Amino acid sequence: MQREGSWRLGLIAAITIVSIVILTPTFRYFLYISGDRPTDEAQLQAWLEKTDALQRKSIPLGLDIRGGVDVVLEINMDKAxxxxxxxxxxxVLRQFSSEHINAALELGDPVDGIPPLNIAVENEADYRRGANILDKYYGDLFRNFNASEFEKTGKASLLLSLQQVQMRQKDKIDGATKAIRERVNGMGLAQALVSQQGNDRIRVQIPGHSDPDEVIRTVIRPAFLTFHLVHEDNDRLVQDLFENRGIVPEGKLRADLLEGKTLPPGFIALPGSAPGGYNPMTGETPPDVMYIVMEKPEVTGEYLDNAFVQYNPTDIENPIVVSVEFDREGARIFREVTRDYSRKGNQPGRQLAIAMDNKVFSAPELREEIPDGRAVISGKFTNEEARELALVLKAGALPVEMKVTRRSQVEATLGADSIAASLRALVMGGAVVAVFMIVYYGTAGAIAVVALILNIMILMAIMRLSHATLTLSGIGGILLTIGMAVDANVLIYERIREELRAGKPIKAALSAGFNRAFSVILDSNLTTLLTAMVLLQFGEGSVRGFALAMSFGLIANLYTGLTVTYALCQAWFQWRNKLSLGVLDFLTNPKIDFIKLRFVALAISGTLIVASMAEFIANRGLNYAVDFTGGMMVDVEMTRDISNQEIDQTLAAAGLPGSSTQKLADVEGYQALIRTPLFGDDTQLTQEKIETAFNDKFSSGTIRVRGAQAFTAEIGQEFAQVARIVIICASLAILAYLWFRFELTFGVAAVIALIHDLFLTVGVITILKIDISLDVVSALMILLGYSVNDTIVVFDRMRENARESRGKNLRDLCNESMNRSLTRTLITALTTLFVMGCMALFGGHSLRPFATTLIFGLIFGTYSSSMLAMPIVYEWTIRKRGGQLALAESATTAGPRRRSGGEKTEQRKKIYDN
Structure with missing residues (x-):
């Protein structure tokens, strides 16, 4: 046994050392940034460089902590x-033409977002040849082509095959992700993250960046560069077709100018810039003029090898230009074009229009052959605009059109405030729990604190190794892990105390206590882990950050609770020949008749449910945050106290009615959260309107935007749908697990208790006017796991008592199980409430809704595990089985054979035997 104990202690020491080594850069980073920030410019630069170097080696911090820009882009897949x-x-038309087959080909009305290709061959004699071409070259491309039918009718309405659709969609999003990643990397931004979300979204996260508009301009600009030959009689055609060089009169559309007019075959009309230049990055254009150009470009950006900013001080009009260089093939094509169409003697050269995204920058005359494959784009650029244009050109064109569906911006100072508040809550919550454990359990409590510290270290080390990002919600997950880690130790220590009260010596009591706690710790952690796994499918940043931290914490819990605590307790006992489990002992032998109180509990629950429903009706439903309704939430700082009404009226006058303002009472100065609907479902335009409205109404600097989050209505509805699915899936997973581990009656009772807890918790937060946000949904999800934890502890005791007391009265069996679990239930609830209370008081306004939701959820969960779940099992058993509980036999006879309690104990004695 000493050899086995030494092996365990060696493993614990090794894991501790490895965790410290992994986390040292993170500790150094937090210590370094907690110091004073230099004011001298030279020292500040060195400080920033060292901070960045430490940050690269530490746990990645989320944007809500570091500050930065978070943009979610959506591909217009229907258009693609x-x-x-x-x-x-x-x-198809090109192949038909090459075979002299006359046919009409056009796109029909979309089916499931994809238009069919309608084909009609004119001459019956060509039907067979047309069918052969389609069958040979396009048979696998379209899902519904029938060659024999086409031979008879010469007509078909073809739909892309599902395999082709999936392949094309994957190609589009992969290509867009690659192009965006290259553009972001080209901006020289540290730790920028570009990731795919689902089949049609790309998320761009840039820590430390402060300008979302620059990111959006740089990232989503299509940047498709083309060079077109201009019609030789361009000026006359433009004058005849468009009048006044194509300048669009006020109140008209450009398409109106072409009504009833025909362009020369093979040519298209592209808008260009009037004298004075077109600014492609800001979109500020002078009146448009038109160019008649060849539809097929002579060369495209596909052959682009490089793009860079160049300065020409001799050109007063356009001193800053963007030079482009083609690769070998592009240079050859460009040389041939400039050779064939350049000036010949007295004959002027053709104009070559340089266009990007179908807008002409310039159309210079080709005066001579350009052999080196270089061209210049001019447009009265500023230095920054030219740099951005060169960047997007060099990164390549986006293969699809994209739009912004969500954007958020957090200032570094707001992130610093958030992490300071979160760390304060973490330290305070951990300290309160540590003091309680030591006071209540003595030396064993101190050992639990050591295990708790190692638990957090292992959790953080796993996050570092897996490159998981630490977010504010992740810190919330760590705080919750502290409470749940204590639960395992409380279960163990209460079991050991029971064995000591039964007269066993401390050595035997240690082994028996750990053996008896093993199954309930495993069951409770696995059910909560199931909830975390379901949450991970959500994919949204804050929810995912919370679920990751909680998942890693639960894995660490299983190790520290079942291995570290036992090994340290055994080592202490062998060293000192004693182990104090404290002198405080609440509710040593309670005798509460819970079954008798079941109807009182039912009346209390019914009253609370009715009150919640009344509040829902009065409130006309739940208060959803912008995460679900769509809209923008802006965090502002004010130099003076401005009333909520004045802010809302200012935004209403700017075209943003329905805004609401909430003052933050627990911060220095004047700060507020403003929630407003989106203007035209455009996140960028909405923020611009907010900032313009503030600048127009108040003096400059009176109100400053510190952070902003925006969601389109579409993505909000999607979040709401996913949240409902997550709740249903988590409930079903818990039901299935409890059915497998216990029996169906227990699973149904647990799920009813869950629904009860969720309903009452949502009712309370509705009364408190807390908006249902993604973080609140996370809290409701973890409530599922926590509530089941409590219920499982009672059920596990019920199963154990049923095996040890065969033939015992069911009522007494239920009451005894609940009474024996009561001390653990109350202590665990108390310690977890300590942690959540610290989070609510000291964690800042970002974590307060999450913590408040969990506080009430914990209260209802603790209540329902004893007052609701077990009475349901009792009533079910009495009414359906005549009072005969099948659980005692389920371990050996019901369903597939399971090991009996004695066999399981023997197995566990291999782990905990003395």
């Missing part, structure tokens, strides 16, 4: 698929 079908239409 329509463009794909259009490409195939041109391919």
């Amino acid at each position: 698929m329509a463009e794909e079908v259009e490409t195939q239409r041109r391919n």
Whole structure:
């Protein structure tokens, strides 16, 4: 046994040392940034460089902690698929033309977002040849092509095959992700993260960056560069077709100018810039003029090798230009074009229009052959605009059109405030729990604190190794892990105390206590882990951060609770020949008749449910945050106290009615959260309107935007749908697990208790006017796991008592199980409430809704595990089985064979035997 104990202690020491080594850069980083920030510019630069170097080696921090920009982009997949079908239409038309087959090809009305390709061959004699071409080259591309039918009718309405759709969609998002990643990397931003979300979204997170508009401009600009030959009689055609060089009169659309007019075959009209230059990055353009250009470009950005900013001080009009260089193939094509169409003697050269995204920058005359494959784009750029343009050109064109569906911006100072508040809550919560454990359990409590510290270290080390990002919600997950880690130790210590009260010596009591606590610790942690796994499917940043921290914490809990605590207790006992489990002992032998109180509990629950429903009706439903409704939430700082009404009226006058302002009472100075609907479902335009409204109404600097989050209505509805699915899936997973581990009656009772807890918790937060946000949904999800934890402890004791007391009256069996679990239930609830209370008081306004939700959820969960779940099992058993509980036999006879309690104990004695 000493050899086994030494092996365990050696493993614990090794894991501790490895965790410290992994986390040392993170500790150094937090210590370094907690010091004074230099004011001298040279020292500040050195300080920033060292901070960045330490940050690269430490746990990645989320944007809500570090500050930065978070943008979610959505691919217009319907348009992308329509463009794909259009490409195939041109391919088929080209092949038909080469075979002299006359046919009409057009795109039909979309089916499931994808338009069909309608084909009609004109001459019956060509039907067979057309069918052969389609069957040979396009048979696998379209899902519903029938060659024999086409031979008869010469007509078909073809839909892309599902395999082709999936492949094309994957190609589009992969290509867009690659292009965006190259653009972001080209901006020289440290620790920028570009990731795919689902099949049609890309998320761009840039810590430390402060300008979301620059990110959006740089990231989502299509940047498709083309060079077109301009029609030789361009000026006359433009004058005839468009009048006044194509300048669009006020109140007209450009398409109106072409109504009833025909362009020359093979040519298209592109808008360009009037004298004075077109600014492609800001979109500020002078009146448009038109160019008649060849539809097929001579060369495209596909052959682009480099793009860079160049200065020409001799050009007063356009001193800053963007030079582009083609690769070998592009240079060859460009040389041939400039050779064939450049000036020949007295004959002027053709104009070559340089266009990006179908807008002409310039259309210079080709005066001579350009052999080196270089061209210049001018447009009265500023230095920054030219740099951004060169960047997007060099990164390559986006293969699809994208729009912003969500954007958030957090200032570094707001992030610093958030992490300071969160760390304060973490330290305070941990300290309160540590003091309680030591006071209540003595030396064993101190050992539990050591195990708790190692638990957090292992959790953080796993996060570092897995490159998981630490967010504010992740800190909330760590805080909750502290409370749940204590639960395992309380279960163990209460079991040991029971063995001591039964007269066993301390050595035997240690082994028996750990053996008896093993199954309940395993069950309770695994059910909570199931909830965390379901949460991980959510994919949203704050929810995912919380679920990751909680998952890693639960894994660490199982190790520290079942291995570290036992090994340290055994080592202490062998060293000192004693182990104090404290002198305080609440509720040593309670005799509460819970079954008798079941109808009182039912009346209390019914009253609370009715009150919650009344509040729902009076409130006309739940208070959803912008995460679900769509809209923008802006964190502002004010130099003076401005009333909520004045702020809301200012935004209403700017075209943003329905805004609401909430003052923050627990911060220095004047701060507020403003929630407002989106203007035209455009996140960027909404923020611009907010800032413009503040600047117009108040003096400059009176109100400053510190952070902003925006969600389109579409993504909000999607979050709401996913949240409902997550709750249902988590409930079903818990039901299935409890059915497997206990029996169906227990699973149903647990799920009813869960629904009860969720309903009452949502009712209370509705009364308190707490908005249902993603963080609140996370709290409700973990409430599922916590509530089941409590219920499992009671059920496990019920199973154990049923095995040891066969033939005992069911009522007494239920009451005894609940009474024996009562001390653990109350202590665990108390310690977890300590942690959540610290989070609510000291964690700042970002974590307060999460903590408040959990506080009430914990209260209802503790109440329902004893007053609701077990009485349901009792009533079910009395009414359906005549009072005969099948659980005692379920371990050996019901369903697939399971090991009996004695066999399980023997197995566990291999772990905890003395």
